[in-house]
Amino acid sequence: KFSHPHRLGLGSSNPAGKIPLGLKRKGLRIVVTGGAGFVGSHLVDRLIARGDSVIVVDNFFTGRKENVMHHFGNPNFELIRHDVVEPLLLEVDQIYHLACPASPVHYKFNPVKTIKTNVVGTLNMLGLAKRVGARFLLTSTSEVYGDPLQHPQKETYWGNVNPIGVRSCYDEGKRTAETLTMDYHRGAGVEVRIARIFNTYGPRMCIDDGRVVSNFVAQALRKEPLTVYGDGKQTRSFQYVSDLVEGLMRLMEGEHVGPFNLGNPGEFTMLELAEVVQETIDPNAKIEFRPNTEDDPHKRKPDISRAKEQLGWEPKVSLRKGLPLMVSDFRQRIFGDHKEGSN
Ligand code: NAD
Numbered sequence: 001k002f003s004h005p006h007r008l009g010l011g012s013s014n015p016a017g018k019i020p021l022g023l024k025r026k027g028l029r030i031v032v033t034g035g036a037g038f039v040g041s042h043l044v045d046r047l048i049a050r051g052d053s054v055i056v057v058d059n060f061f062t063g064r065k066e067n068v069m070h071h072f073g074n075p076n077f078e079l080i081r082h083d084v085v086e087p088l089l090l091e092v093d094q095i096y097h098l099a100c101p102a103s104p105v106h107y108k109f110n111p112v113k114t115i116k117t118n119v120v121g122t123l124n125m126l127g128l129a130k131r132v133g134a135r136f137l138l139t140s141t142s143e144v145y146g147d148p149l150q151h152p153q154k155e156t157y158w159g160n161v162n163p164i165g166v167r168s169c170y171d172e173g174k175r176t177a178e179t180l181t182m183d184y185h186r187g188a189g190v191e192v193r194i195a196r197i198f199n200t201y202g203p204r205m206c207i208d209d210g211r212v213v214s215n216f217v218a219q220a221l222r223k224e225p226l227t228v229y230g231d232g233k234q235t236r237s238f239q240y241v242s243d244l245v246e247g248l249m250r251l252m253e254g255e256h257v258g259p260f261n262l263g264n265p266g267e268f269t270m271l272e273l274a275e276v277v278q279e280t281i282d283p284n285a286k287i288e289f290r291p292n293t294e295d296d297p298h299k300r301k302p303d304i305s306r307a308k309e310q311l312g313w314e315p316k317v318s319l320r321k322g323l324p325l326m327v328s329d330f331r332q333r334i335f336g337d338h339k340e341g342s343n
């Protein structure tokens with residue numbers, strides 16, 4: 001039988017992952033599921049830099065060892081190859097639960113596996129949180145709003161989701177994950193936090209994950225046409241990854257359960273995004289129209305007043321500032337180090 005997390009030296013006043021006054025954060029042990037992925041690896045960097053001990057749990061479906069390799073050899077870092085659909089026994093104070101493919105191309109690849117990851121995977125991590133008294137943070141998504149009939153989207157909106165469509169494995173999976181999270185909170189007293197993340201971009205995104213920012217950037221760098229799906233008038237709001245990570249950490253450390261929208265309210269049509277990519281990389285890049293995918297949401301823009309008020313958080317990096325940071329990373333990964341011009 002495993003004991004409670006107090007063996008971590010935090011004292012018995014830490015029943016649910018709270019940091020007792022006067023004790024240093026470096027006593028915390030934190031699990032990041034999906035920590036070898038795009039967002040997770042940036043979060044891990046911040047937690048390690050803060051002095052925490054981090055255990056990354058990842059099955060490497062879309063994550064890569066390269067994203068966390070710089071921590072190998074650090075005694076505060078551990079990497080476990082594990083699928084969250086299977087039970088897991090660990091002793092920790094906080095769980096950031098990110099494990100789940102995020103790009104439509106990846107989550108549609110094996111939809112049943114996506115549902116299992118969201119439902120069974122989240123159940124297992126909540127069971128773990130309950131057993132050890134850890135605080136649990138779910139990374140949910142703006143997709144819970146589906147093709148929204150309210151604009152911008154507030155957390156109080158219940159959404160417009162097709163339950164039987166090709167995106168449902170992800171949308172409904174995350175909605176169920178939110179339900180499970182709240183039921184463990186209400187029923188078992190688990191301390192939980194819910195973030196609803198809007199489209200996020202930055203270094204370490206998979207180059208060929210099919211998401212619009214990674215596609216446009218890779219296409220412009222490779223001198224290929226930018227593929228705009230549909231008429232390109234659908235909108236998204238793009239958040240730079242460092243802003244998201246700051247929001248996730250504030251949410252975990254704060255007092256509020258949420259859900260909280262974490263996103264950048266700057267709203268762009270896909271054609272406008274293509275223009276920003278042209279400005280940033282190649283003014284001569286061509287645009288090519290392609291048929292859109294099924295059930296594509298027409299517009300999306302977060303109302304972030306709740307996060308502003310309750311977490312004191314708002315994004316700082318505009319698309320025009322953030323994009324060049326991602327471009328230099330993509331340039332290096334596509335062309336190799338010998339290519340100059342990393343911004
Ligand atoms: P990502 O695909 O880069 O990272 C997901 C990570 O989870 C990968 O390392 C992958 O290998 C791992 N993983 C997937 N299934 C797993 C399983 N069954 N067991 C263990 N590990 C598993 O995606 P990301 O962009 O870093 O997204 C992280 C989280 O944020 C996801 O939960 C995603 O739904 C959520 N989110 C992201 C965005 C975004 O725009 N990036 C938007 C909304 C929500």
Ligand code: UDP
Nearest residue numbers: 086087088089090123124125127128130131
């Ligand atoms: N679980 C886990 N690690 C733990 C505790 C539980 O993976 O440290 C899993 C467990 O296998 C179960 C799920 O979490 O499938 C839910 O656990 P809980 O104790 O809430 O429910 P029960 O085991 O009673 O179904």
Ligand code: UDP
Nearest residue numbers: 104210211212213215227228229234270296
């Ligand atoms: N999209 C596009 N060209 C691409 C990839 C995507 O025009 O090469 C569009 C897609 O139809 C959607 C938007 O960009 O309207 C955002 O798609 P993405 O897959 O990045 O994320 P989503 O918000 O749909 O999960």
